[in-house]
Amino acid sequence: MAGTLKIGKFEVSPQSGAAGTHQIGHKLTEKHTGRNKYQKMVRASINNSDANATEILEISGLTPFLTLNTSQTEIAYNVTTATINGTSNASKFRVSSNVTLVTNTGYTVSGNEGTFTSGFGEQSSGNIAIKVQFAANNSQSSTSIPVKVDYWNGTSWAVSGTHTIIQSSADAGVTFNITPSTLSQFSKGGGKQTVTIESSVSYSIELQGDIETTWVTLSRNSGSAGTATLDITVAAQAVGAAARELNIKFKNNITGSVVGTLEVEQAKGEDYAISWASNTLTFTNDDVGSIKTNNLTANADWYLDEPQN
Amino acid sequence: MEVNGIIINPQSGEADTDIPISISVAAINEGIDKVVEIDAICGDKSDRLTIVHEGLREVFTGYDERFITADGGTFNSIKDGL
Secondary structure (H helix, E strand, O other), rough: EEOEEEOOEEEEEEOOOOOOOOOOEEEEOOOOOOOEEEEEEEEEEOOOOEEEEEEEEEOOOOOOEEEEEOOOEEEEEOEEEEEEEEEEEEOEEEEEEOOOEEOOOOOOEEEOEEEEOOOOOOEEEEEEEEEEEEOOOOOOOOOEEEEEEHHHHHHOOOEEEEEEEEEOOOOOOEEEEEOOOOOEEEEOOOEEEEEEEEEEEOOOEEOOOOOOOOEEEEOOOOEEEEEEEEEEEEEEOOOOOOEEEEEEEEEEEEOOEEEEEEEEOOOOOOOEEEOOOOOEEEEEEEEOOEEEEEEEEOOOEEEEEEEOO | EEEEEEEEOHHHHHHHEEEEEEHHHOOOOOOOOOOEEEEEEEOEEEEEEEEEEEEEEEOHHHHHHHOOOOHHHHOEEEEOOO
């Protein structure tokens, strides 16, 4: 007896054996986070015969969820959009009516309701980036904009939570300019972009908007009054990874106000790809003992499986 | 892995180009042609391989006759030239 058979998220062992009654072990190798049932078929067959038996391994779908990665975002007085990052396996979501939901990668918009791309969340959860729009803050004090996010649990709307957008007031007499004022979208391979910052006050620089920020590296995390450059370096995307984004915020060290923000966006990773060198292989009836080789090319971990339907 | 008398190895692996997959048959196919399909899966993408193990026999076809059929409802005959 030997070998472990990998079938999707399952491992079955041993993979072969002699005549008799055997205990076959089944192991789940990764959590199923999709909202639909996950199912795989295992076929046991006797050598040189048509005799076989099948079993179905299945995992129930995970109850739909939508989790927000952070509870707040700080922005400058004149910034009118913010992105709320999270994770979900739901089919759709909605935001409270005090903001306007705008289109972003991964969903379509109807009013304040967003519908995720077809198939999203069915077999695994994924990252989401909800973009909302609101007015500039022209008042003399900072303002808080609570954005309530709901998701569809299959039968009704459920509350995910509230993400608060804190919009600073304009600091009178402060000069803070970023040139260029926006970054180009980083490619899947990552790279570096440089901006020049002109400020009349000392300031801090922070990454915000996601729980995972290690993919962005800054050349410094503070600055003094004057003109200086800032390098923003972005790591390469993994194969199959979704597009991602976060914000850099610049805060006045004296007042604590956000005097500037910069959005960092990166394109999705390379799509998964797998292909056989030849899609058909033929043996003659007495080709016993001859081993034919067919080459496979894949850009990530791969496995072989019987068609499931 | 073995599927219906077709032995395929390895059954899983890491990213690479031109990964050699060995395919062989376990025994002579005394019956009719056998077709086995295998999906190679990587993330949300897959590519199907069709393996044909030609059999010694083929299905006997006829009409307006009465035949005694073999197991499986077919009446097989040895292929020409074999």
